[in-house]
Amino acid sequence: MRKMLAAVSRVLSGVAQKPASRVLVASRNFANDATFEIKKCDLHRLEEGPPVTTVLTREDGLKYYRMMQTVRRMELKADQLYKQKIIRGFCHLCDGQEACCVGLEAGINPTDHLITAYRAHGFTFTRGLSVREILAELTGRRGGCAKGKGGSMHMYAKNFYGGNGIVGAQVPLGAGIALACKYNGKDEVCLTLYGDGAANQGQIFEAYNMAALWKLPCIFICENNRYGMGTSVERAAASTDYYKRGDFIPGLRVDGMDILCVREATRFAAAYCRSGKGPILMELQTYRYHGHSMSDPGVSYRTREEIQEVRSKSDPIMLLKDRMVNSNLASVEELKEIDVEVRKEIEDAAQFATADPEPPLEELGHHIYSSDPPFEVRGANQWIKFKSIS
Numbered sequence: 001m002r003k004m005l006a007a008v009s010r011v012l013s014g015v016a017q018k019p020a021s022r023v024l025v026a027s028r029n030f031a032n033d034a035t036f037e038i039k040k041c042d043l044h045r046l047e048e049g050p051p052v053t054t055v056l057t058r059e060d061g062l063k064y065y066r067m068m069q070t071v072r073r074m075e076l077k078a079d080q081l082y083k084q085k086i087i088r089g090f091c092h093l094c095d096g097q098e099a100c101c102v103g104l105e106a107g108i109n110p111t112d113h114l115i116t117a118y119r120a121h122g123f124t125f126t127r128g129l130s131v132r133e134i135l136a137e138l139t140g141r142r143g144g145c146a147k148g149k150g151g152s153m154h155m156y157a158k159n160f161y162g163g164n165g166i167v168g169a170q171v172p173l174g175a176g177i178a179l180a181c182k183y184n185g186k187d188e189v190c191l192t193l194y195g196d197g198a199a200n201q202g203q204i205f206e207a208y209n210m211a212a213l214w215k216l217p218c219i220f221i222c223e224n225n226r227y228g229m230g231t232s233v234e235r236a237a238a239s240t241d242y243y244k245r246g247d248f249i250p251g252l253r254v255d256g257m258d259i260l261c262v263r264e265a266t267r268f269a270a271a272y273c274r275s276g277k278g279p280i281l282m283e284l285q286t287y288r289y290h291g292h293s294m295s296d297p298g299v300s301y302r303t304r305e306e307i308q309e310v311r312s313k314s315d316p317i318m319l320l321k322d323r324m325v326n327s328n329l330a331s332v333e334e335l336k337e338i339d340v341e342v343r344k345e346i347e348d349a350a351q352f353a354t355a356d357p358e359p360p361l362e363e364l365g366h367h368i369y370s371s372d373p374p375f376e377v378r379g380a381n382q383w384i385k386f387k388s389i390s
Helices: 002-017 020-027 058-083 098-106 121-126 131-138 170-183 202-213 259-274 304-314 316-326 332-355
Strands: 033-037 042-044 053-057 113-115 190-195 218-224 251-255 280-285 375-378 385-388
Touching: 053 058, 053 259, 058 098, 058 121, 058 131, 058 316, 058 332, 098 121, 098 259, 098 316, 113 170, 121 131, 131 332, 170 190, 170 202, 170 218, 202 218, 218 259, 251 259, 259 280, 259 316, 316 332
Parallel strands: 113 190, 190 218, 218 280, 251 280
Antiparallel strands: 033 053, 042 251, 375 385
């Protein structure tokens, strides 16, 4: 009898030690899925577009919430590290645009391809790299995804061809990746991203033309966050209908602040490309909370009130949270637990990124090629030599 009472006491003690919120979450019956109406996309040269309703499962909702919250917290930590002068050089943050990187990834396969400009931290994470590898790359440490030699604009992962520092230059490269997909007979697509600031470049229209001629499986995606550096789209472009810019290429204009809109539009565009019809163009209407880069306070060409209005009415994380809570897919307590876990993950990654050693000077010439025999690279003068190892 005493043993039985002791066992019961231990069980009750264990329950008492658990956070009350976890006990409540475990005992609550949540819905497995819910159907939501989403904003209709504007169409160009298309008779039908993505659906205007979609199903979100509880599992996917929690996954999307965690991913978006991780990208948000990671970018805020990068902001802090930059202001502490631990991160140096160029640094472009994407907080506010989380529905774009997470929604696009939700609409494609891991075997598909993605290339983007220099606002790339979110895509680097959604393509499979850890927060630790990303923050360590930002601080220039050996544990970074490019061994500390790429920095903010030059991160890479499997089927992710990086941030690219030259404005618009990644777009022809993305068309080339799509050409490789077609040439190799693979049922894969390439997402080729650029900003509204790059949308007027001639090389982008050349890439459109080649992709249309050869019917390449390329989804051209304009992330329209309303400002190219400090210039509003209305001051920079005679036509701000970026989804129509392909002319002979079909296009979609998508609510880029709604992860479900982005996911469904991406699925639609990917299916279009896989069917052999050629390229398609997507414009994601989104917004960045930070300035263009860390050297831009972001309030000289727009008001603080404008930023606050977007935060209060269209924040992508808030929109998903409200949908999930109101549809009984999750509770406020459960999402708060995720927030706590994400904050801890970011703090641990930041600790690693500041404690990990920098790469030694001898490795300066390493990893120029992926699979070549070692060779010598000249340094700052002809007497300095570095060995390059793949």
